[in-house]
Amino acid sequence: MQHIIHSTMLNTSNRGDCMVTRISGFYKNSPEKRLEIIAKQLNLSTEEKNTLLGNAGLSVNVADHMVENAIGSFPIPLGIAVNFKVNEKDAFVPMATEEPSVIAAASNAAKHSAKGFFTSYTGSIMRGQIQLTNVIDPYGALARIYENKEEILHRCNAQDPTLVSLGGGAKDLDVHVIDGVAEKMVVTHLLVDTKDAMGANAVNTMAEAVAPFIEKITGGKAILRILSNLADQRIVRARGVFENPFSGDKNVQEKFIRAAELAEADPYRAATHNKGIMNGITAVALATGNDTRAVEAGAHAYASITGRYRPLSHWEIGEDDSMIGSIELPMPVGLVGGVTASHPVAKVAIKILDVESVEELAGIIASVGLAQNFAALKALAGEGIQEGHMKLHARNIAMQLGAKNDEMDKVVELAMKQGKISYDKIKEILLSLQKNNSNH
CATH class of the missing domain: 1.10.8 (Helicase, Ruva Protein; domain 3)
Structure with a gap:
């Protein structure tokens, strides 16, 4: 089954080396003028421009192939965040959102980070879970699963030879005995490298295919066979230095830090703190045709992974009154397959981003989340959010x-x-x- 196309097969790069995203007064232009600025730098075709203008977007015929009982489509405003530089590469960032001030806030925050954002990525490993019940000897079954690891991985990878040929596929197992209400359950995690796809289809297919074999060697009954959205081995981190954003005003700087500290100590504040982060992250995920619910679920689960709900970002005071921000969260997104390959606007959005790998995409999305968080805290510490x-x-x-x-x-x-x-x-x-x- 072919679930994935390797990143080297993508051809998103159309820009020259002189592309500049720090455009003074970009917001003052008309939508048509803004689009012309973007189109010129990224060589967008007339068809692609018409798609973004709504003249040739998502047809009801395409919608009917995407969801059941389709009767039309529901447009969401698509804007461009400017001023972003990620890993020393300028980026125009498409954001799909109905919430006012989100795109402006991200653009303004990015302007304060003169050197841009720097990111790292742990890789594209997703987990698939196979839940077993009615196991007589749960710990013995756990041992037998590990004893048969190579055969399990072989059976998984037989489901997607294309993915395997590109360096992906099932790489390892992680087996748990979990106390349920009525009995101990044995849960096998398949650790699958999905490369440049989000990977839900590939992982779910592998889990379903290998479940009968795991039942046979354990004597248990397989119930759930599905991926987990807590993608804790697909972590992206971003860092940004915001240079003297308060013009030397120590009072506002102090309030900024205290506001960030409240999120560390209080889950009621942390929920709103992280919601602000997700304003940016979800907008980019949606614009690029990614699964916003998967991204949201993974982020909030990761925020709770220590047993207490905490902020996804951290803030410190650096040299010369700078603010140093960092963010860490799962990022289960893809560049190929699913809506990213079928939605006409998503395809143009990915072209605008000019990314060639899911690592690049994840880094930009995390950077937008960090910028959004900075903007919110700065507003709260200063004139207020309203x-x-x-x-x-x-x-x-x-x-x-x-x-x-x-x-x-x-x-x-x-x-x-x-x-x-x-x-x-x-x-x-x-x-x-x-x-x-x-x-x-």
């Missing part, structure tokens, strides 16, 4: 009320000056503005 949100909230209300493009900025400006953002207030401002314009 200012950027409320500007976009005001814009959304004005749009709902039918404000024209040339009215939108003025409505938002007046609403922010008056310090009250509500449906009734925006309506009042818009009607007053329209009345004044009609009188002139």
Whole structure:
């Protein structure tokens, strides 16, 4: 079964060595102008540009092949985070999200990290679990499974010779005896290198194929045969140095660190802290057609792996009032197979990212999560989180009320000056503005 294409078969790189993502005033341009800037640097075709503009995106025919009972599609805004440099390579980062201020915050945070972000990756190992019940001698069964390891791995790899030929496949076993409510269960973990695929299909196929053999040598009954989304052997780490982000203001810097410390000590804060991180991570995962639920589940499970829910990032004060941030989490994403290969927008998003391996993709996603976290903590330590949100909230209300493009900025400006953002207030401002314009 062919679940994977090797990264060397991908041809995503279309840029020149002079690509620059630190573009002053990028947000001030129209969507069409922003797209032209991206398209010029990445040589996007007319068809690819039309796909991003919504003129040739996900058709109902394609949707019908992706999910059951399809009746259409649900568009999500797609934006570009700029200013990112990851492992000394500039990157435009596509982000799909409906939440205001997320893309702006990531872009602004990346600008503070002059040297960019640096990442490391443990590899693309995923776990497949085979649960056994009705085992008379659980610890004896555990031993017999290990005794037959080579045969188990051979049977697994026979399911996907293409993956094996590319250096992937089942590499090892990890067997556990787990206390259930009624009995001890024996759970075999298949450790599978899925290379540049997320790997769910490959892992699940192997688990199902080898389960009868494991039943035979243990005398047990196989129940679950499925991958685990706690991808603790597929860890990505990112680090960034944010240079003097508070302009020497020790008070704000102190509040930033105290806010980060609360997340370490308090799971109620840690949940919101990590949600902010996932604002960025999920947006990139979604834009590239990856399984956002798998990424989210793995991240939050990893945050709890010590037995207490903790933040995924850490912050320290460096030289010259810099802030040093680091992040560590599982990153079960892929570049081939699944939606990444079938969704027209996801394919263009991957081309924009200009990545050639899942390691590169994972590093960029983690860097965006760290940037998002920095932006949130900086806002909380300074003016508060609401200012950027409320500007976009005001814009959304004005749009709902039918404000024209040339009215939108003025409505938002007046609403922010008056310090009250509500449906009734925006309506009042818009009607007053329209009345004044009609009188002139």
